[in-house]
Each structure stands twice: as structure tokens, then as C-alpha cells.
Amino acid sequence: GYRHGQVIGSTNSKAEYPTSRPISPADFNAIIYHSVGLKPEDTIRDNAGRPVHLSQGGKVPSEMI
Template identity: 45%
Template sequence: MTALIEDLHARNLTKKVLLVVTGEFGRSPKISRSDTGSKGIRFGREHWPQTMSVLVCGGGMQHGQVVGSTNSNGEHPHDRPLTPNDLWATVYKHLGIDQDATIADYSGRPQLLLPFGKPIRELI
């Protein structure tokens, strides 16, 4: 990822290319322990939907900042909580897609492309 970002900067492509690196969940702030029987005891971090990290680079956006924070244990949003839809609203704005646009579902009823979320003002 670092090499890609450095390459985008070196080629002056960060105004045209928007890179979004995310997963579907954060990881629990505490290491869990589970006994897997024949495989022994394992330690790890479980899925944690309460918080997550996302990296956004390029797209002519404002770089070099952290938006939002968690409590001191990394358990819950503390400052400037955002949702995945806020991220996608930001991406749609970057791509010139109308967030209020609709697409037809399988029965032909119009459904909002993004039912909620606002572009992240610190990035645009």
C-alpha cells in the first residue's frame, strides 16, 4: 500500500485517483483467548463493528489528517463518529454521482443509491 501511495504521488496522480482502503469490520480492542481443542489455545482479535479505520488517499482531497477518534480503549466512537455511508457519500461526490439518485429494485420500485450519509467535510 505504501509503494502504491508513493507511486501515485511521484506520478502526480493523486488528483485523479482516489484510493480507499477499508475492511468490513474493525478489530476488538482486547485480545481474545479461545481453546480450539486439538489445535490448542489461540489468541486473536474478534470482529468489532463499533469502530474501524479507513485510509483515504488522493482524489484531490485534503490529506494528512485523522478524522474522528475513539475512547481511550478504542472501543467506541468518541469524537466525530461517522458511518460507512458517510465514506461512500464522499466517494460518490468525488465521482460526480448524485447521492439522491435511484435505481430500480427487482420489482421495479425505485431505491435510493445511498439512503443516508453525508460527504466527510474534512476531506472535501
């Protein structure tokens, strides 16, 4: 499971941008795939049969697991 109720990283004083431990869109996708039991590094096939990476290099933050 995931650890709940925690903050990962920090922002500037106005919360405009991350100052440490930013989470990318690919990381966010990896979190979602991991939560439904898929490996973020797996590939699937599109309608043309080409391989497509699920999370495009995203990683699940180790602080969450």
C-alpha cells in the same frame, strides 16, 4: 479533490469506539459515490423498477472536501 492525511473525529483511549464525529456506513458509501462523480442523494432503479437511494441518507464529511 479530497484533503489527504487528516484524521476526522476521535476515539476513546483504546480506540474501541468513536467519541466524536463517527462515520456511519451510509456516510462511507456517500464518500465512495462522491469520489466517482455520483451525488449521494440520487436514486437509481432496481430490477423491478423501484427507486433505491444510493447512500440511504449518508453525507460526505465537510472536512474531506
